[in-house]
Amino acid sequence: MIFAHDTEAVLRAAVWLVNSLSPTDGDRLTERAQLDEFLTNERYSGDILGTAEELRQVRALRPRLRRFWDVDDRDQAADLVNELLAECDARPYLIRHDELDWHLHLTRNDQPLEQRIAAETAMAFLDLIRTDEWSRLKRCAATDCSDVLIDLSRNRSKRFCDTGNCANRMHVTAYRARQRGLE
Numbered sequence: 001m002i003f004a005h006d007t008e009a010v011l012r013a014a015v016w017l018v019n020s021l022s023p024t025d026g027d028r029l030t031e032r033a034q035l036d037e038f039l040t041n042e043r044y045s046g047d048i049l050g051t052a053e054e055l056r057q058v059r060a061l062r063p064r065l066r067r068f069w070d071v072d073d074r075d076q077a078a079d080l081v082n083e084l085l086a087e088c089d090a091r092p093y094l095i096r097h098d099e100l101d102w103h104l105h106l107t108r109n110d111q112p113l114e115q116r117i118a119a120e121t122a123m124a125f126l127d128l129i130r131t132d133e134w135s136r137l138k139r140c141a142a143t144d145c146s147d148v149l150i151d152l153s154r155n156r157s158k159r160f161c162d163t164g165n166c167a168n169r170m171h172v173t174a175y176r177a178r179q180r181g182l183e
């Protein structure tokens with residue numbers, strides 16, 4: 001484990017959100033049910049309203065999150081993180097609830113879900129920047145894929161997304177190219 005468990009979970013969720021709006025494969029977050037399914041896997045604290053507006057706001061957040069994969073270096077990333085933290089009105093505080101001992105919340109439970117996702121994601125990106133691990137944000141190495149990934153492997157060897165079977169596809173393509181070369 002490279003980062004705290006909840007940081008990794010938030011990063012994986014951000015990857016899912018970004019990839020759900022694919023320039024090549026379309027939009028996989030158009031229905032309320034798809035958002036609900038996402039939310040059963042990712043536990044953001046706070047209220048879930050279940051409204052169409054909530055869905056619209058989360059969908060609108062995705063291009064903003066993709067920008068983090070488009071920056072050239074961590075200086076630019078730091079600017080984006082600060083921007084996002086300010087916009088989602090993050091005000092960290094300690095809280096104890098349910099079976100959980102004192103821990104950090106960034107937003108109030110009644111803030112819009114999109115703001116709470118943005119705040120958690122900004123803090124996870126902040127961790128990547130301050131530990132100088134920004135290069136773990138990668139784009140899929142497959143030539144025909146625009147998906148993003150977060151490389152949490154120990155040796156930073158991950159090159160392909162988890163979404164589109166890209167690793168297998170590229171291996172087959174490379175294999176066929178080699179076969180042709182041998183003919």
Ligand SMILES: [Zn+2]
Pocket residue numbers: 045095097100103104105
């Ligand atoms: Zn909590």
Ligand SMILES: [Zn+2]
Pocket residue numbers: 140141142145146147160161162163164165166
């Ligand atoms: Zn891919």
